[in-house]
Amino acid sequence: MSARDGIMRRLRAGLEGSQPRPDEFDATLVTRPWRYDSTEARVERLTRLMEAVHTEVHRTTQGDWPQRLYEQLRTRGIPNLLFAPETPHGSQLSKAWEVNGSEIHLTPWDGPIEEWKETLFNDVSASLTGSVGGIAATGTLAIWPDRHEPRLMSLVPPLHIALLKASTIADNLYNLMQTQDWASGMPTNLLLVSGPSKTADIEQVLAYGAHGPKELITLILEDA
Template sequence: MSARNAILKRLRERLDGPLSAPESDFSVVTGRGWSQEERLARFERWITSVHGEVVHASHDDWTRPLAEVLAERGVRRLALGREHPVAAEAREALADAGVELVEVDRDIEGWQQEQFERVDAGLTSTLGAIAETGSLWLWPTPDEPRLISLVPPLHIAVLDADTVEETFFDVVERHGWANGMPTNALLISGPSKTADIEQTLAYGVHGPRELVVIVRHAGTAPGEA
């Protein structure tokens, strides 16, 4: 019997009975009561306050603003997956846009230098967002490895408007993180930033200098006729 199992055995066989988890009051970290519109507005306010940019689009036409973002920033090489619907739709829309689409499902040792030196932007899907903190949450996969959101100078994330939750607790509970959390779960609350001893913020030192969130709406996006 291992030392770990021996300790657990002694705990289970305590004379005064097994240990039980204390009752906890989670009301302070959930139950904000915000509507879906309020959640999205709060998310946008927080993420733009730290230099994130939000672009609204309809679900059926989101690749048009994607192409505009790439053109405005002079992106020539875009890293993205293949299998996820977001990546598949982007590939189809950008086939004749003059942007080189960089494959990402390969061993990092084989293209590490290329990724750090010659990729202009990375495109990823998201699983949702958190209104209270203005954060995106992503679960990386071989098709969308975490480095395409952490290394290129520009990260473009696609978020469905109806997937914004109120708090981090709501995300963890509603999506069953306790039963199936991946090796890496990413919470992204803006472009990379750091500060020196004088508290002067610098962006892009340890990751993307820019974050653009394309929010897809089921109907007509705000501002569209």
């Protein structure tokens, strides 16, 4: 018998004859104060809270966001953009770039992180990722990294652009978890992001980009 099996056997033996405590969790305690009447109300609250912490928010549509993205990159003089070509939004971006003949170079993430570190930290100017939803109560993006869009894509480049569907903005974190049934398959990592990275030293001087992106742009995609 392994040490692990021995520990589990003793734990199970210690539970013999016991009864589990009833689940007395009251969801209304964490949901009632944070409810909003409509998608528009959720979008407006999330926008207001994210802009309060230096996030730039733009409302656009499912079909027009690549053009809005291009305008933001061109305005900032961004030479390249890291993206995930195997995602639906990555495929849409590639097609839009082919049509527009953009001078901004698309850099596809297509290999293990060990082969990307030098490029990611030294050469990438901006990155684009999707998100699984938003939280109106706190003005937060929920980003679910995977093999196509590893978490470093949103944590390292100086400029991070995130796509957020308006229909996926929930009232609060509890509602987002319940609606998307996170309990059935939690990720190994989940990022909750409200703005660009920031920190303050002992003199309480706030600095942006000390340990992550200096800028965060959120493109809210409406159904129209």
